[in-house]
Every structure is written in C-alpha cells, then in structure tokens.
Amino acid sequence: MASSVLIVGAGIIGAACARALAMAGFDVTVVDRGTVAGGTSSACEGNLLVSDKGPGHELVLAQYATSLWKQTVSDLTEQLGDAFPSVEYDPKGGLVVATTGSGAQALLDFAASQRGAGVDARVIEPDEARRLEPDLGPLAEAAVHYPEDAQVQPAIATEALIASARRFGARVLENTPVLGPVHDSSGVLIGIGSPAGHIRAERILIAAGPWSGEVARMLGAPLPVRPRRGELLVTTRMRHRIFHKVYDADYVGAVGSDDSALQTSSVVESTASGTVLIGSSRQQVGFDSRMRVDALSGIAAKAIRLFPFLADAAVMRSYGGFRPFMPDHLPVIGEDPRMPGLWHATGHEGAGIGLSLATAELIRDLMLGADPAIDAAPFSVGRASLASHLSAAAGDAVASNAAPRDAVA
Numbered sequence: 125m126a127s128s129v130l131i132v133g134a135g136i137i138g139a140a141c142a143r144a145l146a147m148a149g150f151d152v153t154v155v156d157r158g159t160v161a162g163g164t165s166s167a168c169e170g171n172l173l174v175s176d177k178g179p180g181h182e183l184v185l186a187q188y189a190t191s192l193w194k195q196t197v198s199d200l201t202e203q204l205g206d207a208f209p210s211v212e213y214d215p216k217g218g219l220v221v222a223t224t225g226s227g228a229q230a231l232l233d234f235a236a237s238q239r240g241a242g243v244d245a246r247v248i249e250p251d252e253a254r255r256l257e258p259d260l261g262p263l264a265e266a267a268v269h270y271p272e273d274a275q276v277q278p279a280i281a282t283e284a285l286i287a288s289a290r291r292f293g294a295r296v297l298e299n300t301p302v303l304g305p306v307h308d309s310s311g312v313l314i315g316i317g318s319p320a321g322h323i324r325a326e327r328i329l330i331a332a333g334p335w336s337g338e339v340a341r342m343l344g345a346p347l348p349v350r351p352r353r354g355e356l357l358v359t360t361r362m363r364h365r366i367f368h369k370v371y372d373a374d375y376v377g378a379v380g381s382d383d384s385a386l387q388t389s390s391v392v393e394s395t396a397s398g399t400v401l402i403g404s405s406r407q408q409v410g411f412d413s414r415m416r417v418d419a420l421s422g423i424a425a426k427a428i429r430l431f432p433f434l435a436d437a438a439v440m441r442s443y444g445g446f447r448p449f450m451p452d453h454l455p456v457i458g459e460d461p462r463m464p465g466l467w468h469a470t471g472h473e474g475a476g477i478g479l480s481l482a483t484a485e486l487i488r489d490l491m492l493g494a495d496p497a498i499d500a501a502p503f504s505v506g507r508a509s510l511a512s513h514l515s516a517a518a519g520d521a522v523a524s525n526a527a528p529r530d531a532v533a
C-alpha cells in the first residue's frame with residue numbers, strides 16, 4: 125500500500141508538495157482550516173526571483189526552482205487543459221536600480237558576488253535601463269538586469285498545483301483545522317485531530333505558512349516561524365508601461381534584515397490584467413492585519429521615485445499578508461529529528477512562491493530516501509543556525525502553557 129502523507133496547509137507550499145508526492149505514488153491528504161490559497165499565497169506578489177538573493181543556500185534553492193518553473197507550467201497546462209485559468213507565467217526578467225551613489229556601489233558589488241555564484245546579473249548603463257523601461261525616472265545611478273527573474277499569478281498557481289495533485293489522487297479537505305496530534309499507545313505521532321475526527325497518516329507535513337509555528341507547537345515540536353507583515357498597492361488597469369519586475373536596490377537590504385520595525389522599498393511591476401502592483405513593506409506586528417497609512421505612503425513615495433508617472437495613477441485597492449519569517453533566514457525542509465513522522469516545509473518568508481517547486485522536490489526525494497538534486501542539509505531542522513531559536517521556541521511553548529494536548533481520548 126502507498127505510504128500516506130497528511131499535509132497541513134493548502135497554500136503554494138502545501139499544494140506543490142501534494143502534487144510532487146501524489147505524482148511519486150504517495151497517498152496524499154491535504155487539510156486546510158480555510159480554503160485552497162486562502163492564506164499568504166493569495167495575499168502576495170508572484171515573483172520568482174534570483175535577483176534578490178546573495179550567494180548562499182537560499183540562492184541555490186532559488187536557482188533549482190528557476191530550473192523547474194517553465195517545464196512545470198507547461199506540464200500543468202497539459203494536465204489541466206485550456207479551460208483552467210492561465211498561471212500567467214512570464215519570464216520577463218528583473219531590473220534593479222540604485223537611486224543613490226552609495227546604493228549604486230552596493231548594488232554593483234552585490235551583482236558581482238551573484239555572478240560568482242552563477243547568476244546572470246548584467247550591469248547596464250542608466251541609458252540602457254531607460255531603453256528597457258522608458259518611463260524610468262531620472263534618478264538611476266546604476267542598474268543591473270536579471271534575465272532569469274520571472275513572475276506567476278500566485279493564487280492561480282496554487283490552485284493549479286492542487287488541481288493537478290487531485291488528478292494524481294490527492295484528497296483535499298477544506299475548512300478542516302488541525303486541532304492537535306493523535307498518538308498511538310507508545311506515544312508515536314500517527315495523525316491529527318480535526319472537527320471531522322482523527323485523520324491518520326504515516327507522515328504529517330506542516331506547510332502552514334506563517335501559522336506553522338502555531339501548528340508545530342500544537343503538535344509538540346515548536347518551530348520559530350513568525351509572521352512578517354507585508355502590504356501592497358494595486359492601481360487601476362492602464363496601458364502596459366512597465367515591462368520587467370523593477371525594484372530599488374534597497375529592497376535587498378530589507379529582505380535580509382532582522383529589523384522588526386517598518387521598512388518599505390519600491391517593487392513595481394505590471395500584471396497580465398493591466399494593473400500595476402506596487403510593493404512592499406516589511407514589519408513584525410504579529411498577526412495584526414490592519415492596513416497602515418505609513419507603510420502605504422512610504423511604498424507609494426518610493427515607487428514614484430522610480431516611475432514618476434505613477435504619481436497620477438489611480439489606486440484601486442491595497443492588501444497585505446503575512447510572510448512566514450525564520451530568524452536565520454532559511455526555510456525549514458525535512459523531517460523533525462525531535463519527532464519521527466513529523467515533517468516541515470515552511471518558513472520561506474518573501475520567497476515561498478518562487479521556492480515552492482524546489483521545496484516540493486526536496487520533500488519528495490527525502491521521503492523517498494532518494495538523493496535530492498541539491499544538498500538538503502542547510503534546510504534541516506537540525507542545522508546549527510537554528511539551534512538557539514529552537515530552544516527559545518520550546519521555552520516560549522512551555523511559558524505559554526501550550527504543551528500539546530493529545531487528540532486521542
């Protein structure tokens with residue numbers, strides 16, 4: 125009989141894992157307390173980036189992911205047929221612009237280090253940047269073109285991955301929150317409790333995005349995943365005037381920062397429907413979902429520096445989501461040595477859309493006992509950079525009296 129996996133969370137990470145595991149012959153069930161793509165995966169942008177990652181493990185994962193997206197989109201189209209909405213995959217490339225002298229040197233140094241790690245990072249003259257983006261403002265001091273960057277519509281991509289997983293036999297239970305662990309008489313994790321009763325599986329995979337910390341704590345293996353708020357503006361539809369994903373070089377600093385205070389940087393792109401997405405902010409405010417005027421005004425002001433014509437654009441709406449933040453800036457992918465049978469695929473912060481396919485391939489290979497295409501050790505729960513944070517998370521769980529309640533009566 126096929127080995128069974130229960131996935132907690134039907135965001136893009138759970139969806140990609142469900143598809144990869146179902147295709148490999150696992151018996152897959154996905155539970156979500158809400159609906160498919162009801163969490164962060166529909167409250168974000170859909171950029172698939174290498175440009176914002178410096179040399180290191182996350183870049184290796186992103187390069188692996190980049191190598192998978194094109195073929196996967198083509199496979200999804202074939203599997204789901206033309207009637208399924210397009211995931212709007214667009215390998216448009218990215219353009220990173222420095223608008224200050226000091227920012228220019230930092231950007232050029234960063235690009236040089238990326239080239240050393242195999243990234244196609246092309247330094248171009250400001251005039252050339254304006255040829256790529258005719259509406260770019262006059263402040264460009266330096267620019268780097270990243271042809272490998274791409275974009276998808278993230279909610280549709282999540283739906284498509286789930287629909288494909290279903291075709292390979294996966295079951296999806298919406299409106300089904302995980303309430304606690306189910307253990308056998310010797311204390312081994314054998315499933316989860318839900319309002320629909322116990323759901324048993326040989327492996328439980330937590331892919332609950334920014335709520336993974338809560339779910340992991342509930343199941344008895346605390347993980348230091350925290351929500352990192354992000355907000356965006358969306359303009360009304362307009363003539364296509366922005367042709368790449370364009371952002372200010374200060375975005376890279378914001379991504380890698382540990383600062384919990386508000387940070388804004390300009391990240392601007394057109395979508396297939398004709399709107400312009402203007403992001404984004406980063407702030408650690410727990411799960412407080414109030415839209416903040418200071419965040420939105422900061423984002424807007426910086427976007428206008430890049431593209432002055434946006435000062436006259438009409439804003440149609442704003443929205444925000446919670447990135448699943450890890451204190452050592454790497455996702456957690458693999459089995460939890462503290463609890464055999466419990467697995468994690470979470471903590472992708474602002475890159476979960478891009479990294480989803482590579483994460484799913486790693487999970488599949490690790491569960492099969494096969495050699496993954498890239499080294500999975502840097503993403504393991506047991507990595508050294510996570511040790512002190514795991515201890516702190518375990519301490520917090522004890523302090524908040526959140527010891528796991530066994531769902532077995």
Ligand SMILES: Cc1cc2nc3c(=O)[nH]c(=O)nc-3n(C[C@H](O)[C@H](O)[C@H](O)COP(=O)(O)OP(=O)(O)OC[C@H]3O[C@@H](n4cnc5c(N)ncnc54)[C@H](O)[C@@H]3O)c2cc1C
Nearest residue numbers: 133135137157163164165168171302333354475476477478
């Ligand atoms: C403003 C913003 C912009 C972003 N832009 C990008 C970008 O351009 N490119 C990119 O790659 N990434 C981007 N991200 C990050 C990206 O959105 C996330 O990394 C990604 O969506 C995380 O996916 P996930 O599946 O882990 O989590 P989610 O999509 O949040 O899914 C988790 C699911 O778990 C479910 N769940 C929670 N608790 C339980 C429970 N107890 N029981 C059952 N189910 C539960 C939730 O209902 C949810 O559906 C952005 C994020 C933000 C906020």
